[in-house]
Amino acid sequence: MTWIDYKHxxxxxxxxxVLGYYGIELQRVGGRHLKGVCPLPGHSGDRSNTNAFHVDTEKNAFNCFTHCGGGNVIALP
Structure with a gap:
């Protein structure tokens, strides 16, 4: 069985x-921060979350400030 090195x-x-691969476009709001419409499945079709999705490029992490939560590159769909 092959092990996946998630840390790597x-x-x-x-x-x-990852965001580029999925065609997700965000606006830069600071040196390392981006924001935009949350692309996660919990928001399918709901465009009222215009600035709900935030990305911190230094931490390599995201957060949805409505109800989807946050995570890292592995947690993206």
Whole structure:
């Protein structure tokens, strides 16, 4: 059985690469922060969350400030 090194993946995959792969466009709001519409499944079709989704490129993490929660590159769909 092959083991997946999640620590290595988190360290080597940039969250912007993952967002770009899925075609998710966000607006930069500071040096390392981006925000925009939450692309997570809990918001399917709901565009009222215009600034709910925030990304911190330095921490390589995201957070939805409505109800989806947060995570890292592994937690993105």
């Amino acid at each position: 993946i988190k360290a080597s995959v940039n969250i912007l690469q």
